[in-house]
Amino acid sequence: MTATPDTVPAGVPDIYSPDCYTGGVPHGIFTELRRTSPVFWQDMPGEPGYWAVLKHADVEYVSQHPELFSAERGGIVLEDLDEVRLDQLRGTLLAMDPPQHRAYRKPLVKSFTARVVSGMEGRIREICREIFARIPDGDVEFVHDVTSSLPTQVIGELMGLPEEDWAYLHRLAERTNSQQDPEAARDGYGPGDASREMAMYAVQFAMKRRTEEPREDLTTLILESEFGGKMMTDIEFGSFFMQLVTAGNDTTKTMLSGGLHALLTHPEQLAALRADPSLIPGAVEEILRWANPLHYFRRTATQDVELRGVQIKAGDKVAMYYSSANRDEEVFEDAQAFDISRRPNPHLSFGFAEHFCLGVHIARLEGRVFFEELLAAFPRIELLGAPTRLRSNLNNALTALPVRLMRS
Numbered sequence: 364m365t366a367t368p369d370t371v372p373a374g375v376p377d378i379y380s381p382d383c384y385t386g387g388v389p390h391g392i393f394t395e396l397r398r399t400s401p402v403f404w405q406d407m408p409g410e411p412g413y414w415a416v417l418k419h420a421d422v423e424y425v426s427q428h429p430e431l432f433s434a435e436r437g438g439i440v441l442e443d444l445d446e447v448r449l450d451q452l453r454g455t456l457l458a459m460d461p462p463q464h465r466a467y468r469k470p471l472v473k474s475f476t477a478r479v480v481s482g483m484e485g486r487i488r489e490i491c492r493e494i495f496a497r498i499p500d501g502d503v504e505f506v507h508d509v510t511s512s513l514p515t516q517v518i519g520e521l522m523g524l525p526e527e528d529w530a531y532l533h534r535l536a537e538r539t540n541s542q543q544d545p546e547a548a549r550d551g552y553g554p555g556d557a558s559r560e561m562a563m564y565a566v567q568f569a570m571k572r573r574t575e576e577p578r579e580d581l582t583t584l585i586l587e588s589e590f591g592g593k594m595m596t597d598i599e600f601g602s603f604f605m606q607l608v609t610a611g612n613d614t615t616k617t618m619l620s621g622g623l624h625a626l627l628t629h630p631e632q633l634a635a636l637r638a639d640p641s642l643i644p645g646a647v648e649e650i651l652r653w654a655n656p657l658h659y660f661r662r663t664a665t666q667d668v669e670l671r672g673v674q675i676k677a678g679d680k681v682a683m684y685y686s687s688a689n690r691d692e693e694v695f696e697d698a699q700a701f702d703i704s705r706r707p708n709p710h711l712s713f714g715f716a717e718h719f720c721l722g723v724h725i726a727r728l729e730g731r732v733f734f735e736e737l738l739a740a741f742p743r744i745e746l747l748g749a750p751t752r753l754r755s756n757l758n759n760a761l762t763a764l765p766v767r768l769m770r771s
């Protein structure tokens with residue numbers, strides 16, 4: 364079924380189909396479902412369907428109760444994975460349950476605090492300036508020409524990866540996140556190939572690093588820390604590495620390109636930002652709410668449980684729809700409006716509770732510094748046409764955004 368973002372097609376909606384997202388997020392459908400069927404059963408082709416949890420309070424509830432809704436049992440995407448891929452995924456924080464999850468997350472937290480991350484501001488600003496300096500005045504495709512290098516470089520620096528490998532890893536991260544899009548799949552990578560290749564790269568990277576002097580980066584921290592009482596093997600490091608590189612890559616890129624698109628389609632708010640750059644942090648939060656990079660993450664019910672009067676059976680898939688929760692009219696006034704002055708803004712784009720995004724401070728810093736530097740570098744920015752969207756029910760990504768960037 365295809366739908367424009369604000370219409371509700373007749374018949375039973377299909378919010379699983381990736382085609383439902385190519386014309387824009389189906390907010391009309393989500394709004395109607397929040398009213399009529401806020402815990403909605405959605406069928407899937409060829410395998411069991413799932414419960415779509417659409418209200419803000421319910422997404423928080425599911426996130427807060429890993430004992431009822433497991434990330435580990437069935438992973439975090441809707442499609443059931445084979446045991447090999449599921450096992451690989453279970454080596455990442457995202458797909459662990461407590462107590463293992465807490466034991467693995469704890470040693471990392473100190474590298475991701477707001478204070479430590481604020482020390483990266485100067486370097487992130489330099490990277491943004493270098494990126495913009497390379498761009499000539501005129502027409503560009505913003506997603507690839509501008510946004511893609513920032514997150515790759517930031518993660519590359521954080522992990523201490525050789526600079527000559529950044530572009531290669533970025534390509535693998537993109538493949539991992541765009542498997543439902545036939546355009547992106549043309550280069551011959553099958554499901555799981557890119558993440559396997561990245562994990563293999565990481566295993567070799569770890570082996571080499573163990574023979575070298577320790578450095579002040581996240582790789583050294585991970586290789587020298589104990590997780591649940593033992594050191595990580597190179598294979599475990601591979602899964603972990605894969606998650607850090609993919610988690611912080613496309614999501615950040617989407618925040619930047621989706622954010623510019625939101626601002627260009629709301630020129631009065633772009634003008635307000637230009638007039639007062641101190642509004643940028645609030646604008647970044649509203650971009651994250653309104654153009655949230657991830658539509659959902661999945662859990663699996665560990666026992667029979669009732670949610671909003673709906674009986675969920677042990678083993679059922681449950682999807683927490685951030686795209687819907689962020690527009691819940693019970694929480695956000697004028698929820699469909701893009702409003703950079705919105706306060707408070709308790710969006711769920713970074714998840715909530717147990718698995719709350721570890722990279723949240725990095726993402727916010729990248730967002731703020733990127734827009735500060737972009738608006739300073741280019742006094743005029745124009746939208747040249749409609750963006751192209753990734754065919755995906757998970758990643759709310761743009762694949763192309765044609766704009767004109769002018770220095771005068």
Ligand code: HEM
Pocket residue numbers: 426456457458468518606607610611612614615618655656657660711712713714715716717718719720721722723725726
């Ligand atoms: C705008 C950018 C980003 C968005 C929207 C985002 C979103 C999310 C979401 C929704 C979750 C899962 C929450 C859950 O399951 O409840 C998550 C977890 C995670 N994110 Fe991010 N993320 C972003 C950037 C980053 C960056 C830059 C990094 C690292 C450099 C990062 C690393 C992680 C990690 C390691 C986890 C797993 C945490 C855990 O399971 O304990 N993310 N993120």
